[in-house]
Amino acid sequence: MEALKVLALLVVALLSPVTSSIVYQDETSDATLSPGDDEVHVRQYPSPVTVNSRHDQPPLIVNDSLITDFMEVNPLEVDGMELFEGDIMLTKEQWRMLKEERKFQNYGSELYKWQPGPSGFPLVPYRFESSVAAGSAAANAIAAGIAHWESNTCLQFEQTTNTAQPHLRFIVGSGCWSYIGRLFQNFPNGQQVSIGRGCETMGIVAHEIGHAIGFNHEQSRSDRDDYVVIHFDNIRSSASGNFNQRNTIDVVTYDYESIMHYSTKAFSFNGFPTISTIDSSKNHLIGNRDALTFNDILLANLMYGCITSWEDACGMSSDSCEGEGYIGASCSCVCPPDTTGSNCETPIPPPAVAEDGCTQTITTETTFTSPSTNGLSCTVDIQAPECHTPVITFTQFRLYQKVTCENNQACCYYDSLELREDYPNTASTMYCSTDLAGQTITAGSQRVVLFYFKRWSSALLEADITFAQVPGCEPATPTTTTSTSTTSTSTTSTSTTTTSTSTSTTEPPTPPKCTIEVHNGVFYWISPLFDENYPNGRTCRVSGYSNTAAFHLKSIVFDLDTTDCQDYVLLTTLFGKTQKYCGDISKINFKSPSFNFILDFVTNDMDNSMGFNISLAPRITPNQDCHEVITLEAGQEYTLDSPFFGQGKQKKKAYCEWRLVAPEGSTIQVKQLISRIKPSSDCNKDFLLLNGNMEKLYPSETSLQYCSVFNTMDIMTTETNMLYVAYQKKRAKTKGFRLKAMVV
C-alpha cells in the first residue's frame, strides 16, 4: 500500500507541470473550446450541511403519530439468545446448520413442518401465555393474523390447553419475533412467538406466523441479487448478518410485496435505505405488512400440500387453472393478481399509475406534487431525453426535521428525499426538514431517481422538473422529438428509432466523444473510442463542481501517445495548479481537498493510442468532520483548527474544506493565522488556501496560499459573506493551522 503511494507520487513528480492556460469558469460553457468539442459537467448535489445550516430556520412542530417500523422495536437479543434476521429465533441446531452452511430452506424440509391433524390438514395448536391479556391489542391482532392464514391456506389453528405437545405460545415479549418452523425436538412443550409493543397488527402477526410455519425472509433468497441491491454501508453493524443470503429452493417467483420482505430502511443506522429494488418502480412495494400476497399463500399451500388435498377433495385429477393459478378450497381457481377468469385465462393490465399515486416515470417536463398519503415510500424516476439532464426546482420542501440516529448522527429518518444518479447502486445524500426549499438541482446525468419516504402527515413536496441541454452534446440517434408522445404510448417507442438511418446519411457523423460512466458513486471519464484508438485533433473536458466533497482521481487505464506529450490530459485544480499526464501510466493517483476541478483531454493531429479510463471518486465519509459549512452570527468570533493542530507529528493525511458563512451583507475578517505547515516548492504538497470571493477553484489572482511556519495578524477580509478554506496535509511534519476569524 505505502509502496504504491510512493510510486504514484514519483510518477506525478516526473511529469512536467505546465503553466496555467485555462480560463476559470464556474458552471458555464467554456469559450476557449472550439465548437463541437465535448464538455461534460460532473456535478455533485449540494450537501445537506450547506443548505441546512441556517439558524433562522423555523423549527417544525412535531405533532404526529409517527409510525414505528416494526423492525425498530426488535431488540437484538432476547433472553440471552441472539435474534437472527431481526425477528427470527434460531435453535442451536439451526445455528449449527447455518454455520455449517447446510441447506436451510423454506421449502420441503419435513422436519420443520406442522403435522396433519384429524382433518388431514396441517394443524397448528396454539395458546396465549398470561402476558397476552384477553381483549388486548396483542390478542386481537393474533386472532386476526391466524384467521388470515386460515382463510387463505389449508393450515388450521386450534387454541389448546394441552401443553404436552408442540404448539405456538404467543407472548407479549420484547419486540416481534418467532422461530422458523415447528421445532418439536427443542420445544416439545411449545415454542414462543412474541407479539410485543408496536407489533399488534394483523400483518405483523401474519409475518411472525409465516416464520413459525417455515418461511424465511424474502430477501434472503438465493436469487435476491436479481431483484434487490443491499446497501451494507447503511446497515447498523450489529445487524449486517441479517441481510445474508441463504441457500434456498425458490418454488415461487421473487415477491417484492411478500409479507416476509424487509422494508427499504430495515436496520438502517443512518436513515439511508438498506435495500433498493433494481426495478425502481418496485421500491415502494417492499416491506408490506398489510396482508399475505398471492405468492405467500401459494408457497404455504405448496409446502403443506394444500393444493393436492383440495384437488382430491374436489374430485379433480388435474388443475385446469392457467399460469400460477391453482385449485383452492372452494374447488375453483385461485388466480394470481394479474389474471382473472374462471381458469385465470384473462390477463389484467397493470394500472397506469402506481396505487400510491406517487411512483412514476417522468419523461416530459412537468410539476411533481407529492400525495398526502402517510406511510408513503415512492420512487420517481426522471429520465431526460438524450443529451439532456433533469433540472429539479423545489417550490415546496417541507419534510420532518432531522433526528438523532445511531452514533449520534443527525439523520432524515421519518421523512426523506434522496436523489440518486447511479440508481440502484449507491444510496447518497438524504434530505429532509426544509433542506431543499427553493433550491434547484441540476443533475449530472440523464436519469435521476427521487426516492421519497413520508411518514409525517404535514410533509409536502412540490418540484418543477425541466430538462437542460448538455452543452456540446448531440444525440447519437436523431429522434422525432416529443410530439408523438401525446396519444398512444405503445407505438411511440418504435417510431422514434426507425428514422435514424435516413437522416444520418445527409449529415456528417458526430465525432466520437469522451463519455462519463457512473458506477457506485464513482465517475469514470473515458476517452473517445476507448479500447480502439482515440481520434486525432480532439479535445474534451470534464469539470466537477461541489460544495463539500474532496475527490480522488485514479487511472484505471491510461495510454496516450508519448511523443513530446502532445496528447495529454491536463488536470486543473485549486489555485490554478495543473498537472499534465501523458504516456502509458497506470499509477495516476491524485487527491484534492475539494471536488472542484477541470480535466481537459487534448490530442494533436498525429499518432494516437488506446486512450484512458480515469476514475473520479468523491470522497465523503459520514464522520469526516473536515468538510464542513460553519454558520456564523453577526459579530461572532470563530477559531478554526485544522485536524491535529498542536498535536505534534501526525502521519495521517488530511484533505479538508470549510466554508465559513456570515449573515448576508456582512464580511469575515481573518484576524490571525498560526501556520505550522511544512514548506514545499510551489506549495504543491501541503497547503492552506483562503478565498473570500466564493470562488470554488480558488483562483491564484484572488486567493491566498500558505505553506510555511508563521504567526500573522490581520490576514484578509472577505469580499463576500463567505470565507472558503481549503487545506491539504500529506506529510507528518505538517502540524496544521489555527485561524481566528470574526464577522464584521
Ligand SMILES: *[C@@H]1O[C@H](CO)[C@@H](O)[C@H](O)[C@H]1NC(C)=O
Ligand atoms: C396533536 O394532534 C392530536 C391528534 O391529531 C390533537 O388531538 C392534538 O390537539 C394535537 N396537539 C397539538 C398541540 O396540536
Ligand SMILES: *[C@@H]1O[C@H](CO)[C@@H](O)[C@H](O)[C@H]1NC(C)=O
Ligand atoms: C472503466 O473502469 C471501470 C472500473 O474498472 C469499469 O467498471 C468500466 O467498465 C470501465 N469503462 C470502460 C468503458 O472500459
